[in-house]
Structures are given as C-alpha cells and as structure tokens.
Amino acid sequence: MGYTLDFSVVWHAMPALLWGCAGTLGLALAGMTLAMIIGVAGVAARDSKAAWLRAVVIGFVEIVRNTPFLVQIFFLFFALPLVGLKLNPTVTAIIALGVNGGAYAIEIIRGGVQSIHKGQVEAGYALGLHKGQVFRFIVLKPALRAIYPSLTGQFIMLTLTSSICSAVSAYELTSVAQRIESDTFRSFEVYFSVTFLYLAISWLLMLSFALISHRFLSYPTR
Amino acid sequence: MAPHFGLPEFGFLLRGMQWTVLLTLVAFVGGCTAGLAIALLRTCGHKGVEWFSRIYIGIFQGTPLLLQLFVVYYGLALTGLKLDAFVAVAIGFTVNASAFLGEIWRGAIQAVPLGQTEAAMALGLHYTSRMRDIVLPQAIRISLPATIGYLVQLIKGTSLAAIVGFIELARAGQIVSNQTFQPLLVFGVVGAMYFILCWPLSWWGSRMEARLALASQR
Numbered sequence: 512m513g514y515t516l517d518f519s520v521v522w523h524a525m526p527a528l529l530w531g532c533a534g535t536l537g538l539a540l541a542g543m544t545l546a547m548i549i550g551v552a553g554v555a556a557r558d559s560k561a562a563w564l565r566a567v568v569i570g571f572v573e574i575v576r577n578t579p580f581l582v583q584i585f586f587l588f589f590a591l592p593l594v595g596l597k598l599n600p601t602v603t604a605i606i607a608l609g610v611n612g613g614a615y616a617i618e619i620i621r622g623g624v625q626s627i628h629k630g631q632v633e634a635g636y637a638l639g640l641h642k643g644q645v646f647r648f649i650v651l652k653p654a655l656r657a658i659y660p661s662l663t664g665q666f667i668m669l670t671l672t673s674s675i676c677s678a679v680s681a682y683e684l685t686s687v688a689q690r691i692e693s694d695t696f697r698s699f700e701v702y703f704s705v706t707f708l709y710l711a712i713s714w715l716l717m718l719s720f721a722l723i724s725h726r727f728l729s730y731p732t733r
Numbered sequence: 734m735a736p737h738f739g740l741p742e743f744g745f746l747l748r749g750m751q752w753t754v755l756l757t758l759v760a761f762v763g764g765c766t767a768g769l770a771i772a773l774l775r776t777c778g779h780k781g782v783e784w785f786s787r788i789y790i791g792i793f794q795g796t797p798l799l800l801q802l803f804v805v806y807y808g809l810a811l812t813g814l815k816l817d818a819f820v821a822v823a824i825g826f827t828v829n830a831s832a833f834l835g836e837i838w839r840g841a842i843q844a845v846p847l848g849q850t851e852a853a854m855a856l857g858l859h860y861t862s863r864m865r866d867i868v869l870p871q872a873i874r875i876s877l878p879a880t881i882g883y884l885v886q887l888i889k890g891t892s893l894a895a896i897v898g899f900i901e902l903a904r905a906g907q908i909v910s911n912q913t914f915q916p917l918l919v920f921g922v923v924g925a926m927y928f929i930l931c932w933p934l935s936w937w938g939s940r941m942e943a944r945l946a947l948a949s950q951r
Contacts, residue, residue: 579892589916674797
C-alpha cells in the first residue's frame with residue numbers, strides 16, 4: 512500500500528502553529544528571565560563566605576547538569592503541588608526551564624565576572640570615574656561582552672529544550688503539533704514541518720543576537 | 734491496592750537503565766563513525782561539499798532533538814520497513830550525534846596548527862596519511878573534553894525516547910510512578926540513576942579540560 516504525503520493539513524493548521532511558535536518564544540523568554548535571576552543570585556551565593564551556601568550552589572549546578580530535563584520537569588510537576596503550589600502546566604514548564612537554564616547561567620556569568628581583572632577597576636578609579644561609571648563601563652559592559660556568545664547560545668538551547676515541555680502539555684509549538692497530529696494522523700508531515708518552524712525560530716534568534724551584538728557590543732579593545 | 738516502590742520496581746528501573754546505556758553506546762559508536770565523515774567533509778577544502786555539511790550540521794543544531802526523533806521515527810514508519818522501536822530511536826540518536834560530533838571535530842581539526850599540515854605536505858604525505866598520522870591524532874586530543882561533554886548530553890537525551898514510547902530509564906520511571914503513585918520517590922531515584930551515569934563523565938571531562946588548558950599555557 513502506497514502512502515501519499517499530504518502537507519495540506521499543515522497549511523490549514525498554520526495559524527494554530529504560528530500561535531504555538533509565539534507560545535514557544537514566550538516560554539523561552541520567561542524561562543530565560545528566571546534563569547538569569549537564578550544565575551545572578553547563584554553567582555553571588557557561589558562566592559559567599561558561608562561554606563554551606565557555596566556547597567548548595569555547587570550541588571544544585573551538578574545535579575541539574577547531570578540529569579535529563581524530562582526527569583526534572585516530571586519531578587517539579589509532582590513536587591510543586593506538594594509544597595502548595597497548584598500551577599497550570601505552562602507555569603510549571605517556565606519554572607522547570609528557569610531552574611535548568613539557571614544552573615548553566617551560573618557557570619556562564621561566573622566566568623564573565625572572573626574575566627574582569629582587579630587592576631582594571633583600580634585603573635577606572637584612578638581615572639576619576641565614580642562607582643556607577645566603573646560598574647557600567649569597566650565591569651558590566653566587558654563582562655556582558657565576554658559572556659554574550661555563551662548566554663545567547665544558552666537562550667537558543669533553552670528555546671529548543673522547551674519542546675520537551677509538551678510532555679506536561681504546556682502551551683507551546685510541540686504540544687500544538689501533537690494536537691494536530693492526533694486530529695489528522697499525519698504524523699510525519701506535521702512533525703517535519705514543525706521541525707523547520709523551529710529551525711526558522713533559531714535562525715531568527717541567531718540573526719537578532721548578531722545584530723544586537725553588532726550595534727551595542729562592538730568596540731575596539733586595543 | 735497500589736504496590737509500593739520496592740525491590741521489584743527498582744529492578745524494573747535497572748533494566749530500563751540497561752537500555753539507556755545500550756542506546757547511548759549504539760548511538761555514540763554510530764555517531765562517531767558518521768561524525769568523522771562529516772568533520773572530514775566539512776574541512777575538505779571543496780566549497781560545495783563544505784557548504785552541504787555546514788547545512789547538515791546547522792539543521793541538527795537548530796532544531797529540538799525531540800522533533801528530530803519524531804521525524805526519524807515516523808519517517809521510517811512511512812518507508813514500510815517494520816523496524817523495532819529500539820532500531821528506530823537508535824537511528825534517530827545516531828544522526829543527531831553525527832552532526833554534533835562532526836562539528837566538535839571540525840573545530841578540533843581546524844585547531845591543529847596549519848604548519849603541521851604544511852610540513853606533512855612538504856614531506857610528500859598524501860591526504861590519507863596526513864590526516865591519519867598527523868592531524869587526527871592531535872585533533873582527537875584537543876576534542877576529548879567536548880566529546881565527553883557531548884556523551885553526557887547524549888545520555889540525558891536518550892530520555893526523550895520515552896516520549897515515543899521506547900522503554901528506557903525515563904519511561905520505566907513513568908510506568909513505575911503510575912503504578913505506585915509515588916512520583917517524587919520514583920523520579921528522585923530515576924534522577925539519581927542518571928546522575929550516577931553522567932557525573933563521573935562530567936568530572937572526567939572537566940578535569941581533562943583543565944589539564945589541556947595548563948598544557949597549552951606552557
């Protein structure tokens with residue numbers, strides 16, 4: 512029995528799929544924001560004087576980086592209600608993405624902060640800059656520039672990882688695709704097309720990050 | 734009355750873990766072979782071929798692993814071949830691994846100083862010997878930390894086979910969790926089992942990275 516490919520179902524479902532893309536981007540953006548908050552707080556705690564706090568952060572990073580995201584999201588899905596947080600799947604997914612991305616963000620941001628030499632800060636004060644200026648021009652901007660490629664790469668990774676959130680039926684592109692698939696039984700056509708929607712999303716993100724970097728972070732260093 | 738999480742359930746998880754390890758090994762060995770080919774194509778010097786391999790790598794790095802798995806899984810079903818679920822997901826992970834390892838080794842090959850290639854050419858070595866005896870042995874050393882890093886990614890990635898229904902560690906966890914109604918305990922144990930697989934590799938990889946960084950400082 513021959514099988515004829517029929518992509519018209521995908522075309523008919525395009526509006527729903529585009530909303531799914533928006534859902535994916537929203538999920539990734541919210542997750543990344545949470546990840547950055549965890550990242551900055553984690554870096555501060557990672558270099559604190561309290562040994563137990565440092566141990567907690569190191570343990571958190573190692574556990575998150577050495578277990579699959581799927582297991583993490585299942586764990587949170589069942590754990591959050593136990594601590595009294597009855598959340599819808601999409602919010603659970605954002606928390607899971609934030610926790611996962613946060614562990615990677617801690618390592619990335621820490622590398623950026625360590626890349627600023629103490630002498631540069633001292634040189635800034637010697638030139639008569641005040642505290643805010645030193646932070647803005649000598650610490651923040653070069654640190655941002657140093658971690659920008661890894662951080663934006665992490666953002667794209669998080670966007671792709673968010674497809675796994677369909678496992679708890681959060682609202683995003685893959686779960687929209689699964690719904691269309693179960694309505695039409697055109698599994699291959701739907702997933703093949705959705706794969707290219709993801710490719711378009713990551714290319715779009717890469718392009719925008721390159722433009723931002725060109726506009727704000729390109730200046731001569733010597 | 735639902736069974737409690739006990740030895741039989743743990744045994745079921747252990748059998749799932751065996752499938753996780755087997756799936757990882759098959760995909761890694763297959764991915765190494767195909768990845769080497771991709772890396773060599775990517776650095777061969779022929780514009781068209783390099784462009785093709787670049788697109789190949791770009792597609793796999795720019796799309797979610799889960800969707801790649803879906804496409805391979807349902808695509809193979811369309812060809813009419815009656816493939817075992819294990820074979821289908823193993824093929825999916827292998828093509829993914831070939832793209833990622835290909836890109837890692839592309840970087841490593843290009844990181845070997847050009848003088849090495851030039852010296853080999855001046856000695857009259859042809860391409861095969863130049864790659865096999867001069868460039869690749871050095872490139873493999875450079876690429877080891879990243880390769881081990883990808884291996885950890887792969888172990889974690891095989892959990893996605895659970896979503897297409899293949900029973901490995903994560904899927905076994907789902908099944909046991911549904912039977913015992915103890916999701917926190919079960920997924921905690923499953924997470925710990927993945928950690929036991931991944932953490933020694935991560936540790937080994939970062940130690941090697943530190944050693945290589947020291948060596949390049951000298």
